[in-house]
Structures are given as C-alpha cells and as structure tokens.
Amino acid sequence: KAGVTQTPRYLIKTRGQQVTLSCSPISGHRSVSWYQQTPGQGLQFLFEYFSETQRNKGNFPGRFSGRQFSNSRSEMNVSTLELGDSALYLCASSAGTSGDNEQFFGPGTRLTVL
Amino acid sequence: TQLLEQSPQFLSIQEGENLTVYCNSSSVFSSLQWYRQEPGEGPVLLVTVVTGGEVKKLKRLTFQFGDARKDSSLHITAAQPGDTGLYLCAGEGTSYDKVIFGPGTSLSVIP
DSSP states (O other): OOOOEEEOSEEEEOTTOOEEEEEEOOTTOOEEEEEEEETTTEEEEEEEEETTEEEEEOSOOTTEEEEEOTTSOEEEEEOSOOGGGOEEEEEEEEOOBTTBOOOEEOOOEEEEEO | OOOOEEEOSEEEEETTOOEEEEEEOSSOOSEEEEEEEOTTSOOEEEEEEOSTTOEEEETTEEEEEOTTSSEEEEEESSOOGGGOEEEEEEEEOSSTTOEEEOOOEEEEEEO
C-alpha cells in the first residue's frame, strides 16, 4: 500500500506570492489533515477535510485555505505569503471514522518565503 | 485552550543509557499518542494510550498514561543510535477529532 505523498517536496517563494501544496492520501482514506511545523511553534493543526468537506479548523488566518477532491486528494493554498509562513507543511491521512483515526503522515513540503 | 508540554526539550545521551521523556498538560485527553519524527520525514505513530494508568511496551520503549489522563511518559531502555529523532506527544482533545501536538523532545543517541 503506497504511503501519503506530498508535492512538491521543496518550494521557494517571495513575500506576497501565493502557493498551492498537494497531498495524496493512502488509498481508501477519506480524511486529510494539514499541519504547519516550525521550530518555534512546533506542529500546529491547520484543518481537516473529510469527504470533500472541511470538518475541523485550527486557528490560522483566512490566507490559509484548502480543499479536497472526490478522490480524497487534497490541496492547501496560502495567499499573500509572509516571511513567517516559512515552515514544513505536513499532511496526514486517516480513515477518519470513529475508532479508526490513526494518522499517517507524508514527508512534508518545505516552504521557504524570501 | 488545551496545551501539551514536553520535557526535556533536548536530550543527548550515550548508546546503552536509559532515558525518560515527559508529556504534561493541565487538560484531560481522551487519548494520547506518541510519534517519532526523523529529519526530512513526517512523524510516525509509535503508540496510542487510551485508559488512565495504561502501560504499553514496544520492544525497548515503555509508554505510560497518567491515571488522570493528563500526562504521559516514554521510557527507552538501552538507547541505540536508531532511536535518534524528535519525539512528539499528541492529544486527542474534547473537540471533534482535533489533535494537539506537544513541542517535542529532540533525542540524540551517540554511538
């Protein structure tokens, strides 16, 4: 069974630009969660999508948005990039059902904002 | 707001030594998970503890969930260089499916 894949693995952008990151979950998983990881703040929850609907949302500004497609693949978009958005962005997939919500993480996308 | 604290933040030990890392909160969690993350990779789940007082063993790793389900510890016996990594605890809180991560303990095991 293939694991969670994220593309691209590395990305360099400048302030003010926008970026879209992609996550393909494990086959059969319907839940995709996104996290931001920085040395100062650790791993912080951005949002979770389940069956194309945002099911939960963390405490991030509206510049951070996401969506999920019918095949469970998910994208995350960050608009008007700021220097502080530089981070490792991780996605995690799970079955998303009660009693079966173990999360499997992808390798992450390293975003650098200059 | 539910928060998780981990200690120590950094730990560097010699191969063969024992160590314990801690995960604490003032909040109750319905379950708590431990992950290990290696450089360039995402976190990998090691264990989930659900019942207060529960002890789980995974080879040389022993995990304990506090009786009040507010804290947890991870004990590693005879550490090996392959144990090097960032150890994260994560709690499944009272809000639906929201998972909260601690800041992590960075462990370095020197051969």
